[in-house]
Every structure is written in C-alpha cells, then in structure tokens.
Amino acid sequence: MKILIVEDDSTVAQYINKGLKESGHTPEVANDGKQGLLLATTNKYDVIILDRMLPYVDGITLLSTIRGSGNKTPAVILSAKNKVEDKVKGLRSGADDYMTKPFAFEELLARIEIVASRQSPATPSVTEIVLGELKLDLINRRVTRNDTVIDLQSKEFKLLEFLLKNKGKIVTRTMLLEKVWEYNFDPQTNVIDVHISRLRNKIDKGFSYQIIETIRGAGYLVSEPTA
Template identity: 40%
Template sequence: MRVLVAEDEVRLAVLLEQSLTEAGFEVDVVGDGRAAFAAALDVGDAAYDVLLLDWMLPGLEGLTVCRRLREAGVRTPVLMLTARSAVPDRIAGLEAGADDYLGKPFDLDELIARLRALHRRARSDELEGAVVQVGDLSLDREGRRVHRGGTEITLSAREFDILELLMSRAGRLVTRFTILDEVWDGDTDVRSNVIDVHVAALRAKIDRPFGTDTIRTLRGSGYRIDP
C-alpha cells in the first residue's frame, strides 16, 4: 500500500515514515500543502492508496488540499491528522471530503489500523462485480475460479489472490509492497523472493500453456497486467 504523508513537523514526519515503512507500507513524505496536492493528483502507476494529511500545513492547509482534490475528482481515501479536536473542526474536515479523522496525540497502532481500514474500504468499492475480465482471462471472485477462454485454470489460494489484485488494477503498476500488504496482510517476515516464486508459478499456469504473456515484470518496481 502506497501512502502519502503530508506533515511539516519534522520529528513527527520522520516517526511516521519509519513506523509506516516498518508496517510494510510504501511511504512518501512531503512538508507542505502544495506539494501534497501535486503528488496526490497523480492517478497513474504512482497513484497513492491512502493520503495522511496534517491539517495545519504551510502553503495550503490540509483541509484545503482535501477539498481541492475532491473537486478535481481524486477519490483517494484521506485520513486527516490534527490537534483540533472540537466537533465543528471534525465536521469541517469530513465535509471537505476527508474519510477519517484522528486527533493528536495519537497511538501509532491505531493510526496504522485506520489506514488499513480505509484502504480495505476503498478496495471493496474497487472490487465490485463478481467477475473480472482482462482479454480472454476471466476471474470469478465469488466462485474463486479462473478461465482462459473456455479452459479452467486451477490456482492455489495465494496465486488466486495475487491474480485478483493484478487484474483488478489492470494497466497499473502493482508493487511488491502492495502484494505483501494485500495478499500477505503486511507480514514483513515474508521474503520478496516468495512473491517472485508465486508470480512465476502463476505465469506457468495462466500464460505458458496458452502462449501468452499477461503479467509483465517492471524491474525494481513490481508487476502489471495490461488491459
């Protein structure tokens, strides 16, 4: 999961970057609102899964950043982080388009849990529909079945979950960190080569017998399925 942290307090920004990285997230940190707005506008391969915005940012307040992103059509989940705890402030944040609100001081475990919850909620919206289709490759989420044309392909549970993730984001880069977070639930003890082994096994089942090349490796970054 890719997270953009917008926080101008240096010590807190360093702590957040370290803690979220240790939790298995890919983290970028910016220190002002204008940089946060520009970074969050990217909806391509570098798009973020969740935004963590401090309210009191220089340049543009986090509240303004959130509102302008929503006006621009960006629907990335936003967790607003602020020392303002009055009810009117919380209401203002939510009305600006924030999905959640956490007051300072906060517990790091709760922050991580809230970020994961926002991402799961967004993923469930993204994964609406029982069947995902990419070319002649189809994946039935409810039945957990995969077909290439008229041929059914038997996959392990991990292989199915990886394929579902890749197909649901067809055309977008899916990093190893994202696969780790989504399929292994952020288990940082899993070695990166385990992911490579599963992807290789997946290719051997969905591509090799059919003379196709569905899953592309972007070296040093991750994988992508082209629509």
C-alpha cells in the same frame, strides 16, 4: 499500500514514515501543502494522511481541491485541532476519518487499513487472460497460442502479463521498468529491448499476426486482433 504523508512537523512525519515501513507499506512524505497537492494529483496512492495546518496550502484546501477534481483516495486527517467543529469541517471537506494529536501509531494504522478497505471492494480474481488465440493461465503460469504451449521465463511471463492487462493502451518504457523490473529509475540499459525481442520470438514468430506492436517514441501496444 502506497501512502502519502502530508506533514510539516518533521518529527511526526518521520515517526509515521518509519512505522508504515515497518508495517510493510510504502510511504512518501510531503513537507508542506503545496508539495502534498502536487503529489496527490500526479501520483496514485491507496491512502493520504494529512495535517490541517500546513504551509502554503492548508489541509482542508488540499483535500477539497483533490475531491473537486474527482480524486477519491481515502484520506485521514491527523491534526492538533480537536474541537467538534474542527472535526466536522475536516470530514465535510472530504476526509474519511479524523484523528487528533497526540496519537498512537497502532490506532492510526488500524484507521488507515479500515478506510482503505472501504474504498476497495472485492473484485473477482482473474485467473486467465485471453487475447485472440493467445491464452495466459495465471494460476499455472502457462502460455498457449493456438493450443501450442509456449515456454516463457519468469520475467518474460511477467512482461507479457503486464502488457495484456493493459491491452489497448500504450505501455511506456518507464511503466515497464517500474512494474516489471521494479526500478524507480532508468538504468540506461537495453534490458527492455532484449526481453521484448525474446518475447516476440516466442509468441509471434510463425503465427498469422503480431501481438506486440512497437509505437515509435512512445512504447508498446497489444490490442485485440482485427478480422
């Protein structure tokens, strides 16, 4: 899971950060409420862990603000304020759970997993993506168009899968770098252009219409074919 830690005590933040990484999660740390609010409203997280007493923007205000904007990311307050009224105020501000310091990381991890699972109802797994005459079999990693089998390399398949899962939306270069190549920076290469060109040659060449459309200055778009 991708987890935001909003904690101004660097020792506590580093302790949680280290533990989450060792548990296979991807944590990100904000050292004050202002930075935490910015990250929480501009990025997507699976869980937010936050202290109540934070510089610039306190934890209660932070949580109330994101809840007011419709953000339902599960949140666990981790605070030294341990009175019943403190816990009630935290929960009423939108927290899914409230833990007091000092704490055991094992318990924090369990609580994180529980609140995340509550917010993530099971959805039927998708085994096939269809766009017009193109079919993507996600189980057997098989691509066909008009029943013609198309041989794709692993990265080409992943690229096409991501484009199809976002059909009707413009997919940017940054999105492709992050989701397909797992880069968190732009390496300033033409790797995307090369793979898009190869993919087009395989799935579009010789067929009645092109599936992948270039949106100049924005990215790429796949959409349902028009009659």
